[in-house]
Amino acid sequence: MAGSETHYTLPLPVFDRAVKLLVVVAPYYKDIADDLVAGACAVAHDAGADIDVIEVPGALEIPSAIAMAGRMTDYDGFVALGCVIRGETTHYDTVCNDSSRGLMMLGLQGACVGNGILTVETREQAVVRADPAGQNKGGGAAAAALHLVALSRKWARQTKGMGFRPAAASDQT
Numbered sequence: 006m007a008g009s010e011t012h013y014t015l016p017l018p019v020f021d022r023a024v025k026l027l028v029v030v031a032p033y034y035k036d037i038a039d040d041l042v043a044g045a046c047a048v049a050h051d052a053g054a055d056i057d058v059i060e061v062p063g064a065l066e067i068p069s070a071i072a073m074a075g076r077m078t079d080y081d082g083f084v085a086l087g088c089v090i091r092g093e094t095t096h097y098d099t100v101c102n103d104s105s106r107g108l109m110m111l112g113l114q115g116a117c118v119g120n121g122i123l124t125v126e127t128r129e130q131a132v133v134r135a136d137p138a139g140q141n142k143g144g145g146a147a148a149a150a151l152h153l154v155a156l157s158r159k160w161a162r163q164t165k166g167m168g169f170r171p172a173a174a175s176d177q178t
Contacts, residue, residue, distance in 0.1 A: 017048070024151065031062065038086060041146075044143030045146060048141075068108050071116065090125055105122070
């Protein structure tokens with residue numbers, strides 16, 4: 006059973022200059038969202054990151070808000086938080102799949118995004134996963150964003166060149 010397994014967690018990265026994270030949360034289930042935010046803020050604080058929190062109406066709006074922030078602000082990374090609980094219709098599948106796909110597309114375009122949108126069958130599952138003293142999925146999403154920021158900064162210092170070399174002076178006549 007996956008719930009009883011232990012998992013390895015990477016240590017938080019260390020930064021030589023400040024990191025700015027934006028948490029975008031959909032507070033549809035306010036108590037669960039509040040726990041997710043608390044966990045994310047605690048992990049960000051432990052890594053020395055500055056954090057801002059904004060709210061959007063629902064999980065489907067999270068990727069759009071992150072995309073706007075990526076274009077118009079100077080955040081280093083983003084944390085997506087929310088909760089989708091299965092209901093009686095297929096709307097659950099749409100929200101889960103499309104919010105996840107939107108975040109993945111942002112990541113593939115270079116955004117440092119930690120996905121902490123819970124997709125669960127029951128409220129009880131959400132409470133366990135959101136609890137900062139329990140599974141702390143909000144903290145895990147913040148840690149994921151921080152690790153991606155660290156990789157981005159590491160690789161930004163490297164250059165690959167233009168893909169060609171200039172001709173040697175003896176080749177030019």
